[in-house]
Amino acid sequence: MIGLLENTLRARYPEVVGSLSDGIQCDDGWLDILNALFSEITKHCKGLGIPIPRARQVKEKTGSLRCYLSSKDDFIAGLIQMSEEISGKTCEVCGEPGLMDVENNVVQVRCLRHGARTEAERERSTTIWRLESNRPASIERRVPGMTEEGAHLWILDLLNEVADDYCVKHATGFRVNAVRQGDGLQFEARGADQRLDGMMAMTSAFWKRRLL
Numbered sequence: 001m002i003g004l005l006e007n008t009l010r011a012r013y014p015e016v017v018g019s020l021s022d023g024i025q026c027d028d029g030w031l032d033i034l035n036a037l038f039s040e041i042t043k044h045c046k047g048l049g050i051p052i053p054r055a056r057q058v059k060e061k062t063g064s065l066r067c068y069l070s071s072k073d074d075f076i077a078g079l080i081q082m083s084e085e086i087s088g089k090t091c092e093v094c095g096e097p098g099l100m101d102v103e104n105n106v107v108q109v110r111c112l113r114h115g116a117r118t119e120a121e122r123e124r125s126t127t128i129w130r131l132e133s134n135r136p137a138s139i140e141r142r143v144p145g146m147t148e149e150g151a152h153l154w155i156l157d158l159l160n161e162v163a164d165d166y167c168v169k170h171a172t173g174f175r176v177n178a179v180r181q182g183d184g185l186q187f188e189a190r191g192a193d194q195r196l197d198g199m200m201a202m203t204s205a206f207w208k209r210r211l212l
């Protein structure tokens with residue numbers, strides 16, 4: 001199963017993963033995430049005429065995706081941060097939405113079909129781990145949870161959470177006024193810096209891949 005992910009990504013993004021000596025150390029369910037990530041990195045670098053960074057390591061670590069590159073600017077850092085956050089909500093086996101949970105001291109993201117426990121089972125367990133963030137979310141949203149077409153998308157809730165966390169620490173006045181579907185997701189935003197632009201680009205590219 002590992003072969004599909006490895007072969008696909010090596011064939012499509014030789015500049016990024018061609019010299020990766022340890023291979024890609026995660027399961028096939030994250031193919032769409034890595035596909036979107038490497039595609040956006042390549043597009044960004046070609047657009048600016050800067051060298052495409054090489055991946056030093058791509059792996060699963062404590063449940064989510066880690067991708068270490070030879071170099072990165074703020075936009076690429078935003079792409080990487082968002083890819084890591086998306087992997088934390090994506091079954092590593094099949095790519096469907098999943099839950100991060102601890103089983104036998106191993107943190108992993110799985111859908112119900114691939115072994116995730118239901119919410120009720122999680123509540124009953126004696127696990128002292130709580131993986132949810134302990135910072136209460138801002139009352140006012142920075143990213144709407146619904147597209148202009150009226151679709152509630154979990155990925156918008158995730159982007160809102162990640163962007164809000166970043167903005168609280170960096171005090172930017174970022175707001176998304178509207179999200180439209182079509183060729184990924186189009187964000188009508190103000191106050192975004194390069195990092196937030198990277199987060200939005202990754203969100204859009206992943207959503208587009210999911211629908212292919």
Ligand SMILES: [Zn+2]
Nearest residue numbers: 091094111114
């Ligand atoms: Zn699954």
